[in-house]
Amino acid sequence: MWGSGVLVGGSGQAAVLALHRATPDEALRRRSSLLTLLEHVLLCYRLLLTSPIWVRYFLSMPGSFIPMSMAGFYFACKMHLVYNQMGMIFAAAGVACQSEALFGKYASSDEVMEVGNSCAICQENMEQPVKLSCNHIFCNGCILEWFERECTCPMCRAEIKPKGLTSHSDGTTGLLPQIF
Structure with missing residues (x-):
């Protein structure tokens, strides 16, 4: 079954x-x-x-x-x-639906201008800036790529956890039988 x-x-x-x-x-x-x-x-x-x-x-x-x-x-x-x-x-x-970021929240334009419009990872203008729980801001694409290797902030090394969501990035399903 x-x-x-x-x-x-x-x-x-x-x-x-x-x-x-x-x-x-x-x-x-x-x-x-x-x-x-x-x-x-x-x-x-x-x-x-x-x-x-x-x-x-x-x-x-x-x-x-x-x-x-x-x-x-x-x-x-x-x-x-x-x-x-x-x-x-x-x-x-x-x-x-992209109403929320997987890690942190989407940063406002004021917050982006406050830190400068340059992403610390790609060194270019930020696209879809995301503010982490440690208040550092990065491009959404850059930070997602960073988190594939390590779940810490690239600036301060604070441990960042997703919003209660386990991501199955490879699309696999657990094969553990559903007993009960």
Whole structure:
């Protein structure tokens, strides 16, 4: 039963790769954010896939109190996992729609002018400037490329974490069976 979630995940990712042709660097990042969103949607689907089977199993057990309490406990645990996964989906959707930056927030033009319009990484005018939690500002493309190697600020080496979003940049799906 868990295998169908993996099959859907692979075919969904293949569809995104086929439909969203990437040419320049920005298009590659856009495709990566779409794949991350798809990955989190499919992980939520995998969480919900086995629920009816287990609830039916618990309720078919003899007796009334123990099976009902086991089904209730299972349902509470499953809803907690789904709630956490929905938070990841909303974070991934915010990044895919580019209303939020994956790391930090988009800097205003006043903040960019305050530090000079030059990115410390590429030494050119900033494109889509992002302000990190340590208040340093970089081009969105430059800082995303930097974070592929190291998750610290290039200026002060402060550890920077994404906004609660695990990025699956290679588009892989975990093959761990969905037992419960």
